[in-house]
Each structure stands twice: as C-alpha cells, then as structure tokens.
Amino acid sequence: MSTSNPASQAKDNAAAYVKSLMDLLGDRDPFEGQSKLHNERGPESVRKMIRMIAGHDLLHRNQIKRMKRAHEVE
Numbered sequence: 001m002s003t004s005n006p007a008s009q010a011k012d013n014a015a016a017y018v019k020s021l022m023d024l025l026g027d028r029d030p031f032e033g034q035s036k037l038h039n040e041r042g043p044e045s046v047r048k049m050i051r052m053i054a055g056h057d058l059l060h061r062n063q064i065k066r067m068k069r070a071h072e073v074e
Helices: 006-025 046-070
Strands: 035-038 042-045
Touching (some): 006 046, 035 046, 042 046
Antiparallel strands (some): 035 042
C-alpha cells in the first residue's frame, strides 16, 4: 500500500515492523536464557530487550493519541 501521507506511511511501517518481530519470535521463546550486552544498561536478556522495545512503542502510540486529542484530530 503506497500513500503520500507521512503519518500513514509511519503507521504502515510500524505495523510491518511489529509483524516481522512477532513472526520471528513465533509461539516459542528462542531467546530464553540468552543475554546480550546493552552499551548503557549492561547485560540483559533478549526477552527484556523485546519488552522494552514494545513498551517504548506504546509510549509513542500514547503520545500520538494525546497530541491528536489536543488538536482535535480524528
């Protein structure tokens, strides 16, 4: 789907990103027990990294909703 609206493009890109991540993970947790080194937070599990990415995405989603309400945009 191509569109010239940057907001619609961002929404489509985000949806595709989340779908790709979920397809990669599937129904199981292939990263269980694995940890990686984050350059600012040190060692953390891949599961925690994924949860933080998801939480960050939700933060931005809620910010957009608040901005739309403030500017009375549907």
